[in-house]
Amino acid sequence: MDLGLKGTVAIVTGGSQGIGKGIIKILLKEGVRVVDFDVKNPDYEIDYFKVDVSKKEEVIKGIEYVVSKYGRIDSIINNAGIESYGAVDETSEEDWDNIMNVNVKGAFLMAKYSIPYMKKQGKGVIINIASIQSMAVQKRVAAYATSKHALLGLTRSIAVDYAPQIRCVAICSGSIRTPLLEWAAEKEVGKEHIEDKIREWGEVYPMGRVGNSEDIGYLTAFLLSDLASFIDGTCIVIDGGLISLIPISSPAR
Template sequence: MRLTEKVALITGSGSGIGKSSALLFASEGAKVIVNDVSHEQGMATVQEIRQNGGEACFLQADVTNAAEVEEMVKQALQQYGKIDVLFNNAGISGVGSVHETSEELWDRVVNVNIKGVFLPSKYVVVHMMERKTGCIINMSSCIAEIGLMRRAVYSATKGAVLALTKSMQVDYAPYNIRVNALLPGTILTPFVENYLRTSYDNPEEAFETLKKRQLSGDLGKPEDVAKAALFLASDESKFMMGAPLYIDGGATFGKMA
């Protein structure tokens, strides 16, 4: 029970990595605030946590909307009195090289992936500063460290999140607040499954190609990243500050022959 008595807010926790993290955090004793733009998916996560004996509530908010995020944080504090862990997990992808990327797609991905980290952090960190304790986990990607075809805007945003993480850590270290980043490789989430089905004539062949990116020879699972998030959220990682944690099956530091 590594998160007993801790309150954790996880954005984008209606599906994928966020949902897996919410379930795992709750099983480790945390009171989990599930956030998502989808009421249906968010409540499904909450119901599953409660069915397994955990404690959770759902707060719907668009992480790119300042008023909604501020209200979400206000309601969370009213209900639980504190937020010990903020996991900025919400994010979207975008496919295309620079010349293929529309301005609309660029703005949308930048808005969700960077502003969606900035706003929750902005409103939660003030509370953490007052308590002089807290843990913030930002979702970056191994693509922040490597090149990958046709991922211009996605890689730009995930590189920005990694840089933001390091800057935040310098600012908030005096308040005993830890800020670290997760850098997953390709994870078999519902988003990736849908991307394979809708973007390729032969999804199975594309899946095999994706697996070859990583030394593991396979894609990661949401649970793999959730376990890394749990480590960062727990006191076991108390000496990690401003650090990238890779969960990428070897994609960053190796290449299969």
């Protein structure tokens, strides 16, 4: 499908694997020129610049690289994120700070240093990869869930401060099959039962499965396009129906 994105320039953070890699795959199909900012090398062919999104100097260097090479930045997809498990009293201050620094400050820094270029161009789109944990929470993910709630505040702030030139939209995703999800499954049940655990999580979803990274890629491509030009400051839920479900059984008729 031609969404009119051909030749535009996008930065995807955390694009070396998982959801970011899926987003890049779909954007490349649409003819977008994409740069991956990640701390880890990608295992596929893509323009890659090593950036830790929580470090201001690295973000600035990365953005300068993109502007000097491509002359513009049409969109950024703030996807880099990390997770840890624990209720508040189980969460170390270090874990809390790491999660906030990558998941929230990282998106802030990327926006802060790209927006001036988008303003000059008169147009830009920022997508924040949030989570259904921006609206409801699992047990024992206090720091992660808080960071994903915070991303909605950042999304709304950017939207109202820079409309109509710059749009900002959050994607609130349910479980997606990625190395992060596999890590979470392994943590719970051990390496040999990862598949069973992911299938079990999938069965909770009305759609009967967890998502895949291309599901997020297609939504991202649409949101970047002018077809989505009236979508701003909100979050789009993509969760196979999960948060519509109240997990309480109904009696037979």
